[in-house]
Amino acid sequence: MPDADERIRRLERRIARERSARAEAEALLEAKSRELYDLNQQLGRFAAELEGRVEERTRELACAREHALELAERDQLTGLANRTRFTRALEESIVASRRDGRRFALFLLDLDRFKDINDSLGHEAGDVFLQRTARRLRLIFGRDAVVARLGGDEFAALLPARPETDLVRIGESVIRAVRRPLPHRGRSLEASCSIGIAVFPEDARSGSDLQRFADIALYRSKASRGVATRFDPAMSRAIEARHALGSDFVQAIRDGGIEPWFQPIVDGASCRTVGVEALARWTHPTLGFLSPAAFLGLAEERGLMHDLFAAMMRRACPLARTWIRAGRLDYLSINLSPSQFKLGSVADDVIALLAELDFPPQALTVEVTEEVLLNDLARARVQLERLAAHGVRIALDDFGIGYSNIGYLRQLPIQTLKLDRLLTQDVATEHKARSILSAIVQIARALDLHMVSEGVEDSSQALWLTHLGCRSLQGYLFGRPMPADAFATHLGLDPLRRIA
Numbered sequence: 489m490p491d492a493d494e495r496i497r498r499l500e501r502r503i504a505r506e507r508s509a510r511a512e513a514e515a516l517l518e519a520k521s522r523e524l525y526d527l528n529q530q531l532g533r534f535a536a537e538l539e540g541r542v543e544e545r546t547r548e549l550a551c552a553r554e555h556a557l558e559l560a561e562r563d564q565l566t567g568l569a570n571r572t573r574f575t576r577a578l579e580e581s582i583v584a585s586r587r588d589g590r591r592f593a594l595f596l597l598d599l600d601r602f603k604d605i606n607d608s609l610g611h612e613a614g615d616v617f618l619q620r621t622a623r624r625l626r627l628i629f630g631r632d633a634v635v636a637r638l639g640g641d642e643f644a645a646l647l648p649a650r651p652e653t654d655l656v657r658i659g660e661s662v663i664r665a666v667r668r669p670l671p672h673r674g675r676s677l678e679a680s681c682s683i684g685i686a687v688f689p690e691d692a693r694s695g696s697d698l699q700r701f702a703d704i705a706l707y708r709s710k711a712s713r714g715v716a717t718r719f720d721p722a723m724s725r726a727i728e729a730r731h732a733l734g735s736d737f738v739q740a741i742r743d744g745g746i747e748p749w750f751q752p753i754v755d756g757a758s759c760r761t762v763g764v765e766a767l768a769r770w771t772h773p774t775l776g777f778l779s780p781a782a783f784l785g786l787a788e789e790r791g792l793m794h795d796l797f798a799a800m801m802r803r804a805c806p807l808a809r810t811w812i813r814a815g816r817l818d819y820l821s822i823n824l825s826p827s828q829f830k831l832g833s834v835a836d837d838v839i840a841l842l843a844e845l846d847f848p849p850q851a852l853t854v855e856v857t858e859e860v861l862l863n864d865l866a867r868a869r870v871q872l873e874r875l876a877a878h879g880v881r882i883a884l885d886d887f888g889i890g891y892s893n894i895g896y897l898r899q900l901p902i903q904t905l906k907l908d909r910l911l912t913q914d915v916a917t918e919h920k921a922r923s924i925l926s927a928i929v930q931i932a933r934a935l936d937l938h939m940v941s942e943g944v945e946d947s948s949q950a951l952w953l954t955h956l957g958c959r960s961l962q963g964y965l966f967g968r969p970m971p972a973d974a975f976a977t978h979l980g981l982d983p984l985r986r987i988a
């Protein structure tokens with residue numbers, strides 16, 4: 489059966505072929521598996537690497553953001569916290585204090601006369617001073633404090649404060665540190681500082697109140713300079729009262745509540761009243777009669793000196809015009825404040841008022857003090873010359889106190905010299921006082937100046953002054969400042985018919 493043998497051989501060959509094919513397939517499968525495994529490993533490594541890189545980049549971004557934030561909250565010049573950071577720190581301190589009862593103090597600092605460094609040594613020196621002052625502040629206040637530059641020469645510090653902490657003493661040591669001279673390019677940079685302190689929560693219940701109260705204390709320190717003041721509720725009451733008085737004053741100017749009172753200026757030889765000085769008086773609806781010292785400061789603070797002047801002119805000029813027309817008076821004298829000269833339009837304003845009130849310029853004397861000239865002589869001269877050219881007379885008031893610079897008398901269109909009471913009060917009793925006065929009279933004569941002596945209180949004083957050559961006299965001897973009615977009577981006029 490050859491066929492059977494043949495079939496067996498064929499079968500065996502097939503089996504062998506299949507075996508080798510399987511082995512081949514297995515080998516291939518194994519190779520592919522290994523390849524896949526390697527690939528998987530590679531992929532894993534790649535994924536881990538990628539994850540690492542993403543993490544690193546995220547960290548970098550977070551750092552950059554933090555840095556940018558820090559920069560945005562840092563003062564570029566001094567490296568201290570800026571106002572934004574300070575505000576945030578204040579809010580955080582308040583939250584923390586409300587949570588666990590920790591108190592903290594707010595120090596507000598302002599350099600005294602820092603402008604002098606900038607003006608005299610330049611802004612570069614000013615910047616150096618600010619930088620080194622910042623360093624000193626950081627050292628003195630220590631690590632626990634947030635020290636900030638709020639702008640210009642204003643600084644602030646937030647400091648944790650235990651009940652026993654003597655805050656004013658800390659303030660004083662800060663002032664001592666700031667005051668130490670700083671050598672810079674062979675020069676010495678020096679400035680002092682003033683400090684106001686308020687404490688959370690006992691002084692204030694909110695951040696804005698705390699800042700306001702520290703500011704009030706600082707304002708108090710600024711008055712004497714180089715001191716540290718802890719806020720006291722009485723300060724804010726005084727400020728509130730002053731604020732209310734300021735509003736009443738604005739109202740009074742608007743409603744005609746400011747009244748001119750009149751003080752006679754008399755010719756010493758004939759005893760005739762030649763002029764009158766109008767002085768502002770205010771009777772407050774609830775506080776009663778207030779001294780000019782009480783409200784002139786308010787007018788200055790609020791920039792109302794010109795409004796006050798205009799209100800006075802509007803009340804005084806119509807009255808004075810009647811008295812002048814009746815032949816009982818030659819001129820009206822009225823004070824111009826130094827602050828009115830800052831506007832640069834004071835001459836035009838006065839001229840416009842004269843036109844509005846139809847008052848003869850020749851019958852108006854404006855009294856200015858030396859302060860006007862000290863502030864800005866060139867500017868003051870322009871204004872005074874304009875007024876003089878218009879016919880208004882200029883008087884230099886309070887001469888004899890302050891510098892009494894005789895040079896002004898030559899450089900400026902001044903026609904009248906008003907001698908302060910300090911020069912005239914001892915004229916009857918003191919030889920020296922007479923000698924000084926007679927020298928001034930000689931100067932005034934040489935410059936063709938009219939003279940008015942203020943503060944004349946008795947007749948021997950009046951006699952001496954007239955004898956020495958001072959023609960016009962003003963003082964209690966001839967009349968105190970009085971309301972319009974009384975002054976009309978003083979002039980021998982019927983007060984009821986004072987306005988024609």
Ligand SMILES: [Mg+2]
Nearest residue numbers: 765823855885
């Ligand atoms: Mg005066």
